[in-house]
Amino acid sequence: MTYDAVSAYTVLFGDGEGPAAVSVHGSADEAWAALDTLVRGRSRRWRSRPAAADEHRVTELAERWRRADPERRYWQVAPHRLRVTIPAIAATRTPRPA
Numbered sequence: 001m002t003y004d005a006v007s008a009y010t011v012l013f014g015d016g017e018g019p020a021a022v023s024v025h026g027s028a029d030e031a032w033a034a035l036d037t038l039v040r041g042r043s044r045r046w047r048s049r050p051a052a053a054d055e056h057r058v059t060e061l062a063e064r065w066r067r068a069d070p071e072r073r074y075w076q077v078a079p080h081r082l083r084v085t086i087p088a089i090a091a092t093r094t095p096r097p098a
Contacts, residue, residue, distance in 0.1 A: 008080045013038045016072030031077050032058050039065050039075075 009031035014020035021038060025031040033053040039062050066073045 002086045003083055004086050005081045005083055008082055010076075010078050010080065011035050011038070012074070012076040012078070014072075014074050015042065015069070020074075028055070028077075028079065029053065035062060035075060035077055 007026070009025045009028055011023045011025065011031050011034045012020055013022075013035065023031075023034055025034060029052075032055050036053040036058045039058070043061075043065055062075045066075060
């Protein structure tokens, strides 16, 4: 077995109403876009969405949303490096003599 590392990003989002939303993404862009969708879905003021999610703009929107009720609202985008095992599917073989 060989080992490799992959990147993953988790988004944690909650407002005290029910369980927190947790999602896993393969890229930072996907994670920030998911947070953007969550924040905009909870706010009447920011319904329109630009073409691409910008980390700094999404952070600002999420913080403004959180500050409206800081005791109950929270969010987090966290990067992770996951160690994964890569199984050897085919071993190199030496051809048999004829």
